[in-house]
Amino acid sequence: MRTNAPKKIDSIQFGLLSPEKIRKMSATRIITPDTYDEDGFPIEMGLMDPRLGVIEPGLRCKTCGQRVGRDGCPGHFGHIELAMPVIHVGYVKTILGILRATCRSCGHLQVDEKQKRALRRRYKSLKDSGQGTSGFAKEVISLARKSKKCPYCGRVNKNIELDKPTTFREEGHKMTPAEVREWLEKVSATEEDDLYLFGINPDVARPEWMVLTVLPVSPVTTRPSITLQTGERSEDDLTHKLVDTIRINQRLQENRDAGAPQLIVEDLWELIQYHITTYFDNQTAGIPPARHRSGRALKTLAQRLKGKEGRFRSNLSGKRVNFSARTVISPDPNLSINEVGVPIEMARELTVKVRVTPYNMEEVKELVMRGPVPLPPKGKVYLPGVNYIIRPDGRRIKVTDENAETATERVEVGAVVEKQLDDGDIVLFNRQPSLHRMSMMAHKVRVLPYKTFRMNLAVCPPYNADFDGDEMNLHVLQSEEAKGEAEVLMKVQENILSPRFGGVVIGAIHDHITGCFLLTYHNRVFDRDDAIRMLSAAGYHHYEVKGDMTGKEIFSIILPEGLNLDYRAQSCVNCETCRKEECPYDNYVVISDGVLEKGVIDEKSIGAFKGVILEHIGRRYGMDAARAFIDKVTKLGIAAITTTGFSTGIDDEDMPDEANMQIEEQLAKARDKIDQLIKAYNEGELEEIPGRSLEETLEMEIMRVTGRARDQMGEIAGHHLGMGNSAVIMAKSGARGSMLNLSQMAGCVGQQAVRGERIHRGYKERTLPHFKKGDLGARAKGFVSSNYKKGLNPTEYFFHSMGGREGLVDTAVRTSRSGYMQRRLINALENLKLENDGTVRTTYGDIIQFQYGEDGIDPAKSVRGEAVNIDQIVKEVL
Amino acid sequence: MHFNILKHELVPYFKVLSREEVEKLLSVYGISKGDLPKMVVTDPVSRAIGTREGDVVKIVRRSRTAGESVAYRLIVGTGMGDIRTLESDEED
Numbered sequence: 001m002r003t004n005a006p007k008k009i010d011s012i013q014f015g016l017l018s019p020e021k022i023r024k025m026s027a028t029r030i031i032t033p034d035t036y037d038e039d040g041f042p043i044e045m046g047l048m049d050p051r052l053g054v055i056e057p058g059l060r061c062k063t064c065g066q067r068v069g070r071d072g073c074p075g076h077f078g079h080i081e082l083a084m085p086v087i088h089v090g091y092v093k094t095i096l097g098i099l100r101a102t103c104r105s106c107g108h109l110q111v112d113e114k115q116k117r118a119l120r121r122r123y124k125s126l127k128d129s130g131q132g133t134s135g136f137a138k139e140v141i142s143l144a145r146k147s148k149k150c151p152y153c154g155r156v157n158k159n160i161e162l163d164k165p166t167t168f169r170e171e172g173h174k175m176t177p178a179e180v181r182e183w184l185e186k187v188s189a190t191e192e193d194d195l196y197l198f199g200i201n202p203d204v205a206r207p208e209w210m211v212l213t214v215l216p217v218s219p220v221t222t223r224p225s226i227t228l229q230t231g232e233r234s235e236d237d238l239t240h241k242l243v244d245t246i247r248i249n250q251r252l253q254e255n256r257d258a259g260a261p262q263l264i265v266e267d268l269w270e271l272i273q274y275h276i277t278t279y280f281d282n283q284t285a286g287i288p289p290a291r292h293r294s295g296r297a298l299k300t301l302a303q304r305l306k307g308k309e310g311r312f313r314s315n316l317s318g319k320r321v322n323f324s325a326r327t328v329i330s331p332d333p334n335l336s337i338n339e340v341g342v343p344i345e346m347a348r349e350l351t352v353k354v355r356v357t358p359y360n361m362e363e364v365k366e367l368v369m370r371g372p373v374p375l376p377p378k379g380k381v382y383l384p385g386v387n388y389i390i391r392p393d394g395r396r397i398k399v400t401d402e403n404a405e406t407a408t409e410r411v412e413v414g415a416v417v418e419k420q421l422d423d424g425d426i427v428l429f430n431r432q433p434s435l436h437r438m439s440m441m442a443h444k445v446r447v448l449p450y451k452t453f454r455m456n457l458a459v460c461p462p463y464n465a466d467f468d469g470d471e472m473n474l475h476v477l478q479s480e481e482a483k484g485e486a487e488v489l490m491k492v493q494e495n496i497l498s499p500r501f502g503g504v505v506i507g508a509i510h511d512h513i514t515g516c517f518l519l520t521y522h523n524r525v526f527d528r529d530d531a532i533r534m535l536s537a538a539g540y541h542h543y544e545v546k547g548d549m550t551g552k553e554i555f556s557i558i559l560p561e562g563l564n565l566d567y568r569a570q571s572c573v574n575c576e577t578c579r580k581e582e583c584p585y586d587n588y589v590v591i592s593d594g595v596l597e598k599g600v601i602d603e604k605s606i607g608a609f610k611g612v613i614l615e616h617i618g619r620r621y622g623m624d625a626a627r628a629f630i631d632k633v634t635k636l637g638i639a640a641i642t643t644t645g646f647s648t649g650i651d652d653e654d655m656p657d658e659a660n661m662q663i664e665e666q667l668a669k670a671r672d673k674i675d676q677l678i679k680a681y682n683e684g685e686l687e688e689i690p691g692r693s694l695e696e697t698l699e700m701e702i703m704r705v706t707g708r709a710r711d712q713m714g715e716i717a718g719h720h721l722g723m724g725n726s727a728v729i730m731a732k733s734g735a736r737g738s739m740l741n742l743s744q745m746a747g748c749v750g751q752q753a754v755r756g757e758r759i760h761r762g763y764k765e766r767t768l769p770h771f772k773k774g775d776l777g778a779r780a781k782g783f784v785s786s787n788y789k790k791g792l793n794p795t796e797y798f799f800h801s802m803g804g805r806e807g808l809v810d811t812a813v814r815t816s817r818s819g820y821m822q823r824r825l826i827n828a829l830e831n832l833k834l835e836n837d838g839t840v841r842t843t844y845g846d847i848i849q850f851q852y853g854e855d856g857i858d859p860a861k862s863v864r865g866e867a868v869n870i871d872q873i874v875k876e877v878l
Numbered sequence: 879m880h881f882n883i884l885k886h887e888l889v890p891y892f893k894v895l896s897r898e899e900v901e902k903l904l905s906v907y908g909i910s911k912g913d914l915p916k917m918v919v920t921d922p923v924s925r926a927i928g929t930r931e932g933d934v935v936k937i938v939r940r941s942r943t944a945g946e947s948v949a950y951r952l953i954v955g956t957g958m959g960d961i962r963t964l965e966s967d968e969e970d
Contacts, residue, residue, distance in 0.1 A: 122955075125931075125955075126955075128912075837907065839907060841913075844913075845909065845913050846913050846914075846915075847907065847909065847913055847914060847915060848915070849949075850907075850947075850950065851944070851947060851948075853943070854939075854941045854944045855941065855943040855944030856944075857943065865943075867943075
């Protein structure tokens with residue numbers, strides 16, 4: 001019986017295979033380059049020899065007698081006896097080091113007795129203090145290389161060069177692999193006990209094994225041939241490579257035995273070296289990759305492992321998984337933030353394991369009786385059924401409508417039933433790129449009709465999701481441990497406070513904020529009907545409304561009791577001295593005992609990434625309360641915005657003639673100013689800024705003028721577009737857009753820049769042929785005086801595109817660069833762990849930090865980075 | 879002319895621990911010497927305070943978040959070390 005008992009790997013020992021070992025583990029020697037005979041049977045002692053394992057189902061392996069499959073024959077190695085030795089590409093660097101550090105005639109390491117004793121002691125002390133010894137070997141070699149003459153036999157050391165990738169030269173003279181092997185044999189004989197000084201453990205590796213005399217042939221299971229529809233066989237790339245190797249090996253042997261000229265033998269020898277080199281790594285520098293007839297480069301051993309598509313990154317670190325689903329997402333404000341809407345079709349396919357016990361026997365039987373597609377009761381759209389029963393012996397029974405009744409009798413204690421997804425099941429919901437832990441959170445399932453995942457809008461910011469076609473993944477948790485862990489650590493409400501800065505990442509967005517802003521701004525009064533409707537929408541169906549209510553009164557109802565807070569709102573205008581409670585703009589929020597006394601609710605109060613109220617509720621009343629509050633505040637916001645009505649359009653940027661005149665005036669002034677600067681520059685009257693050239697000074701001054709001009713446009717626009725304007729309301733409350741966006745639409749777009757400078761490249765001494773050579777004026781250097789509403793003229797449009805393109809390129813470059821940076825960081829930090837004593841250690845037990853983050857504070861539990869917020873505590877106590 | 883780097887404001891406080899202090903440190907964390915973070919003998923501070931291989935130094939840094947933070951380093955040689963010092967070691 002198979003068990004799932006975990007086994008702990010104590011250690012892994014890497015080493016080299018000796019020729020004897022290769023022969024010993026080999027099931028057969030391979031001598032023929034052919035694979036199958038005319039009848040399609042594998043040829044004995046060929047590359048597809050049945051002793052190397054089986055790839056066709058039903059056949060039995062000639063070595064172990066097992067069939068194909070998970071518990072069947074794993075495949076067996078074969079071997080090729082090479083006519084001449086061949087260098088292993090993977091070890092050329094090591095070989096080179098050894099050749100350079102030893103004597104060719106006696107094989108001694110080129111250091112004297114005294115130095116050697118010192119080296120031995122040094123090695124020991126390094127080992128004892130737990131340090132790595134790889135750098136040590138390198139230093140030993142560079143020390144030994146300095147020797148001119150062998151201190152033992154007196155032979156003069158010659159300079160050894162490596163002619164990439166696999167040819168060694170002694171003072172320009174080519175050495176054959178046979179000569180290299182001979183040398184290495186000498187080294188391992190004389191330096192037997194000191195091989196560790198080269199970084200070689202003599203128990204598992206010997207220098208001469210780095211030159212191959214026998215080539216292991218990998219089992220057929222690692223290079224299965226595929227039969228095409230036409231009945232033609234197509235061999236794996238590795239098989240192709242081995243065929244080449246055997247062919248050349250045969251020819252080499254024949255020629256050598258027949259006493260062919262040295263030249264021919266050497267040519268064949270080099271050819272077999274090439275084949276074996278590319279068999280290991282077909283991207284070896286210095287040699288052309290081996291190709292198919294089609295021109296496609298062969299995928300050999302190294303290519304199977306390396307890189308993003310290699311075995312490690314795509315099959316071991318990351319795998320395809322079962323119990324997962326993916327579809328388009330769409331918004332549903334009626335779901336709580338910790339729910340996710342799952343389509344019925346998916347819920348029928350995704351299952352949860354239910355173990356049968358004496359206690360749930362009847363329930364499970366009732367469940368199985370329903371079959372795989374039960375009819376939902378009236379008023380419901382879905383009822384979970386059962387897809388499979390797994391009997392205690394591991395056999396699976398598929399439940400169908402027909403066999404549901406008989407299957408019910410098969411339900412016994414110890415069996416496991418695969419039950420379809422039901423409301424309330426816990427699942428992981430994820431959107432790529434998964435950049436932080438909030439990209440994967442646990443949600444409760446709500447099975448709903450239609451074909452998309454539904455989610456609350458407030459969880460868009462942590463996933464960075466929108467609904468323009470985004471897709472998300474869902475994983476159904478199977479084991480009780482996983483479910484429990486997700487429940488405690490990964491549920492949405494557990495992630496409202498971010499570990500990044502100790503503030504909220506989940507909160508109201510867009511219309512939620514506008515809604516709450518409109519509700520509380522100027523403390524608008526709502527009649528009884530409106531108040532009832534809004535409160536009902538927020539979940540207060542039976543709240544007694546006596547008469548007209550102000551927006552602040554309505555908002556206070558959803559605030560928890562005993563909440564005390566005061567802070568500046570998002571729309572704070574930053575007066576020189578803040579008058580706090582007496583703020584003339586009502587931008588200072590005061591909440592006492594759960595009543596909103598003063599101030600307006602905007603992004604700072606409830607927004608994602610900012611929401612002070614959310615943060616405080618989460619900390620004081622617990623995450624469940626924060627979740628409930630977010631659900632209520634978003635619904636109230638939507639109800640408020642629907643009650644007051646809200647719309648925006650391009651006419652929001654309409655400005656009175658007076659304003660347009662002011663803008664024209666300011667633009668003309670700015671242009672004059674620039675002309676003056678240019679004139680001063682031309683006449684040499686411009687004062688240089690310290691450390692800048694005259695040209696740089698002029699550019700900086702002009703940039704300042706154009707920058708100020710745009711800001712003034714913004715001021716004029718802001719002045720004429722008051723708080724009655726929807727776009728301004730959105731910008732000021734932080735719901736969407738900024739005053740800069742507005743002034744660019746209504747006022748002027750402003751100076752376009754590439755690399756932080758005014759646009760200057762293009763034609764000779766001018767940006768476009770429309771301008772005079774040497775024109776330094778505003779228009780000729782990318783100042784856009786039009787606004788988006790009016791539209792840009794052709795030259796302005798061109799400059800604007802230049803600036804826009806730079807922005808796009810920058811984002812593209814930044815994402816790829818930061819992605820790679822993050823990958824390296826993660827790989828460096830992945831095995832660090834915070835221990836119970838507060839230290840951060842690696843998996844080997846090395847200490848990295850004596851106190852986590854120097855202060856031992858969990859940023860997720862900090863108050864915006866600080867361990868405690870003294871002011872808040874004092875306020876609460878008083 | 880010798881500049882005392884220990885007095886520079888960016889250099890934290892360093893102190894070589896006594897044998898007893900090292901014992902205590904190792905037992906507090908339940909570790910062996912090799913698990914400590916390392917610092918080379920040739921480090922300018924190591925030279926300034928005069929350390930030997932195998933010493934453990936205590937470092938007290940000022941920290942913006944924690945006020946004071948304490949760390950320890952094991953003094954180690956660099957790779958093979960200086961071959962001349964290796965030879966002179968032979969005498970003792």
